[in-house]
Amino acid sequence: MTSDTRAKMVAGAADLMSRRGVNATSMREVVRHTATPRGSISHHFPRGKQQLIEDAVVFAGRQVSGPLEHLVQSRGAIAGLRTFIALWRQTLEKSKFQAGCPVLAVAVEQYVNDATEKDGAPDEAAQQHLLDLADGVFADWQRIMFTALRREGVAPARARRLAALVIASTEGTVAMCRAARSAQPLEDVRQELELVLSSALAK
Amino acid sequence: MTSDTRAKMVAGAADLMSRRGVNATSMREVVRHTATPRGSISHHFPRGKQQLIEDAVVFAGRQVSGPLEHLVQSRGAIAGLRTFIALWRQTLEKSKFQAGCPVLAVAVEQYVNDATEKDGAPDEAAQQHLLDLADGVFADWQRIMFTALRREGVAPARARRLAALVIASTEGTVAMCRAARSAQPLEDVRQELELVLSSALAK
């Protein structure tokens, strides 16, 4: 059994990142928030905070792609869209609009670490790797939508564009809902996206 | 004439926020980046970093709403959409996909300031005010799109939803483009949004 502590830290980091962003999530708060031993950080994450963030991004990605892939395969693209949006709506409402998407946080911020970057210049390789991981998560979600649309008869190029629209607009809307402390934008966008998808499927 | 230093600081803060996010943007870096005197911070911004961020959000909002409102009024909703997306595309490409949207950064992060929050709990009022400002900027952009759609015959409720879709999806796509270091998602989303709008206008 791989350490339970490690998993709690990763999940806690993902949660904190979704509420505060990458840079405002300190390792000390992760251990406080998850009631895990501080001394274990360097043991479970030899590459430090960078590694913890990386794992949190992958974790958050799977947390969504799991249910999404399942629903899409059993009930199709439109159900997938509804699931995707419903998942984010839950996250927003359960946290009283405090939590958003940790992957989006990585895509918006720049990870800076004063301890590792002695020369003042941010570690470009580290930042690029984080962006690659975030991009990979987005690509994975898009792939699921893309496959569903293809299976239901949408042409490849169109399916790619529609998948991009669904993921991007949902991510943007989640952030807007957080700013507005309201799920109204998500409901509006869901409605329009359903129209778009069903019109594309009808052809 | 209101100090030129102050304006440079606000613009510099907005730029840094769009590249690094709110919390990774330090006042010392704003000063370095804009070649402004550090001693002037507390003079021009008596409420400190909080005030600087606030001004940067409003500044960034106007920077977009100005051109957007102009183009929308002279050439209509679809031209407005194209302008909105082209603006962000410029920001992305000119910065080699380093800069995104500073307002989105505020909507995604939580502003934490160790100096002001002695008790460990983040200043909730400050954070709420920042979210209100970000929400206001998004609402302003939506209002411009909404008005254009209304003028071109779209029903109120539909116009509201479409405006939300345009703003939210563009914001989300900008972040995705930053993660992917590519403008492809923006192009894909633009294409689909144009289809949606022109179909809504045709009715």
Next chain:
DNA sequence: GTGAAGTTATGACGATCGTCATAATCGAAA
């Protein structure tokens, strides 16, 4: 030229940060 008000220069303060080194503790094979 003399003030006064508007700016800027500079260094300090307390706090948090990520990381590391060292020592203590635990768990299970021998």
Next chain:
DNA sequence: TTTCGATTATGACGATCGTCATAACTTCAC
């Protein structure tokens, strides 16, 4: 039970952070 590796406890290090106090420097009306 002893021993050894995995895990945790704890405190220190150097760095940056936002803010503030104080003093110096401008600018310009009078």
